[in-house]
Amino acid sequence: AGVTFSQRGIPVDDHLRTNVPNIFASGDVLDKPQPKLTPTATFESYYLYQLLSGQTTEPIDYPAIPSTVYTTPRIAKVGVTPEEAADGDYQVVRNHILDDWYHQTDQETMGDSILIFDRDHHLVGATEFSAQAEDAINTLLPAIVFHFSKQQMWQMAHIFPSESAAAWHKIR
Structure with a gap:
C-alpha cells in the first residue's frame, strides 16, 4: 500500500493519517512521542472513530496519559x-x-x-x-x-x- 515506516514506527500527521491519504494508524505502531500503552491506543482508536464517523475534524489532542x-x-x-x-x-x-x-x-x-x-x-x-x-x-x-x-x-x-x-x- 506504500505506507512509510521506520524502526520507530509509522509516522502520522495530527489526524493519525499516514502518508497514504486514506490509511490511518493508531497504537504501538506509531512513531509518536506519546507512550506506547493501552490507554494511549484506546484514546487514539476512539479519536479515529470520531474522525471517521464525522463527529470531529479537529486534530488529536492527547490528554495526560497515566x-x-x-x-x-x-x-x-x-x-x-x-x-x-x-x-x-x-x-x-x-x-x-x-x-x-x-x-x-x-x-x-x-x-x-x-x-x-x-x-x-x-x-x-x-x-x-x-x-x-x-x-x-x-x-x-x-x-x-x-x-x-x-x-x-x-x-x-x-x-x-x-x-x-x-x-x-x-x-x-
Missing part, C-alpha cells in the same frame, strides 16, 4: 514528572503516605506520593508508590486533565473510607 508498573509496591504516574518539575516553575509536594490512616489500615509498609502543582495551584503531575498506586493516579487524573482549580477540588466528595478519598485529600 502509566503503572505492577511491582510491589506499584509505581504509577501521570503528567509532569518530578524530574521535569525540577527544571520549571512548579511546587513539588512529597507525602509519606504511610502516615495516612487509610494506608495504615491496609498495613502497607512502603509508599510515597509526589504531587506537582503549577503556579496557579493546578495539579499537573502525580507519582505514587503504593499497593494501590494506580487507583490513586486514576482518582487524580480528572484534576490534571480538566485543570481543576483549588475551589473545584474542594467541591469533590468521595466515598469514605476509600483510596480515592485518601488520594484526593492530598491535593486539597
Whole structure:
C-alpha cells in the first residue's frame, strides 16, 4: 500500500493519517512521542472513530496519559514528572503516605506520593508508590486533565473510607 515506516514506527500527521491519504494508524505502531500503552491506543482508536464517523475534524489532542508498573509496591504516574518539575516553575509536594490512616489500615509498609502543582495551584503531575498506586493516579487524573482549580477540588466528595478519598485529600 506504500505506507512509510521506520524502526520507530509509522509516522502520522495530527489526524493519525499516514502518508497514504486514506490509511490511518493508531497504537504501538506509531512513531509518536506519546507512550506506547493501552490507554494511549484506546484514546487514539476512539479519536479515529470520531474522525471517521464525522463527529470531529479537529486534530488529536492527547490528554495526560497515566502509566503503572505492577511491582510491589506499584509505581504509577501521570503528567509532569518530578524530574521535569525540577527544571520549571512548579511546587513539588512529597507525602509519606504511610502516615495516612487509610494506608495504615491496609498495613502497607512502603509508599510515597509526589504531587506537582503549577503556579496557579493546578495539579499537573502525580507519582505514587503504593499497593494501590494506580487507583490513586486514576482518582487524580480528572484534576490534571480538566485543570481543576483549588475551589473545584474542594467541591469533590468521595466515598469514605476509600483510596480515592485518601488520594484526593492530598491535593486539597
